[in-house]
Amino acid sequence: MSSPVSPLTLSAIVTGLRAAGCVFAEDEAALLLSTATGPAHLAAMVERRADGLPLEHVLGFAEFCGLRIAVGPGVFVPRRRSEFLVRQAGAVAPARPVVVDLCCGSGALGAVLASTLAGVELHAADVDPAAVRWARRNLAGLGEVYEGDLFAPLPASLRGRVDVLLANVPYVPTGDVDLLPAEARVHEPRVALDGGGDGLDVMRRVAGAALDWLAPGGSLLVETSERQAAVAEETLRAGGLVPRVVVSEELYATVVTGTRPGRDGA
Structure with missing residues (x-):
C-alpha cells in the first residue's frame, strides 16, 4: 500500500x-x-x-510477537524483550492450558498465548483501570479480564488449576524510576514500572501466593533484570516452587520460572 x-x-x-x-x-x-x-x-x-509521546502511543499499536496490540496514552507498552517471556511460557504449557496473565497491562502476553496455543482458557488481571480497558479490547473473545490487585479479582475456581501463571510484574527499583527514559517515566503508569526498593516487591507477593493457584506441574514465569535473578530464584524456591533461570542475550532478557512439583505423581 x-x-x-x-x-x-x-x-x-x-x-x-x-x-x-x-x-x-x-x-x-x-x-x-x-x-x-x-x-x-x-x-x-x-x-x-x-x-516525546511514545511511538506506539502515537501509532495506536505495538508490534509484539507478530501481533498488533492496541495501546494508547496511559498504558504500558509491551517491550520486545518480553517476547522471550512469552516463548518460555509457551514452551512449558501443556495441552489445553489454563493461563493466567497477572499485571497484564495491554493484554499483549495473553493475546499471544491465546493465538498460538490450542484450547487456551485465558484469564488476565491488572490493578490499573486504564490497563484493564486496553486489555479488554485486545483480549475480546480470547479470555476474561479482571480489575484488581494481583490474585484478588480472580475467580476462586482457578485455585489449583493454573498451568501457566505469567506475571510480568514491575521490577524497576524505586530509586531508578526517575532514571528511565522520558517515554516511560512520563507517559507510562508508575504502577507498571516501580517494583519497590530492590524492584522485587510485587514479585515476592506473587511468589508467596502462587503455589495455591498453580496446578501440579504448573509454572510461574516472571521477568527480571540479570542482577535480580539470583534473589528472584531464591524467592520462588522459598515459595515452594522449583526455580530455573533462563537468559536471552539477543533480547537482553532474563526469565525466572518456578514450577509446582507434582505432575505425574512426582
Missing part, C-alpha cells in the same frame, strides 16, 4: 524526528507515513512523536 500523499516528505520527517532525539528516526518515519490516514493526521502524529 502506498503512503498517503503529504507535504511532509520522508526526509523532512526523519530530520525533524532526529532533531527531537529519536534514535531510529528512519524506521519511525516509515511507520508514521504508512499509518497516517492523510496529511493532517501525519503532521499531528509527527508533532506528537517529536514532543
